[in-house]
Amino acid sequence: DSGVTQTPKHLITATGQRVTLRCSPRSGDLSVYWYQQSLDQGLQFLIQYYNGEERAKGNILERFSAQQFPDLHSELNLSSLELGDSALYFCASSVAQGGGYGYTFGSGTRLTVV
């Protein structure tokens, strides 16, 4: 167990629907990062939060949004889902927002859009 908790582990939904992925960071970590990993693809950065504030944005679609709550857990909302959104979504956390600190990844949520 890495200490980063992601729920649900698997999600199957239909096109056009909306889903919410949840992430609880490791105890003491203030930064949360969301990444998308499609089949045969690398890790694409979506968005970063630090202590409740959005800090960096990557190639995140307008249909996707995220937030970090006062208890530091984060949610990634995906709406108007398309087949191409099927992917593994990882959340990672780190203690700080910069410097030489590595990430700890959660186990991911596998989203299948049918």
Added chain:
Amino acid sequence: GENVEQHPSTLSVQEGDSAVIKCTYSDSASNYFPWYKQELGKRPQLIIDIRSNVGEKKDQRIAVTLNKTAKHFSLHITETQPEDSAVYFCAARSNAGGTSYGKLTFGQGTILTVHP
């Protein structure tokens, strides 16, 4: 923003041989370079990292080297074993302010297969 290129995309070796994976980065402000191993269907796990004030770091059979001038870093695995088979990702983190805020930019990954 930062761009990280990783080569090769696939690497096949015999058990006991060495494996080398190379990455280049574009942002000279990057100062932290981790390597992650991802087994099929699992989360990426940090296996080794190096900071910009160090040229080389070793941990048992794995080592990482960094050439800041060339903006190039490499992962070396010696005496490979079948359980080393996985996808390996390099990454770079810029400590510059502005929009980076310390996020990691990952390379495209290398599929390493170690044949018994």
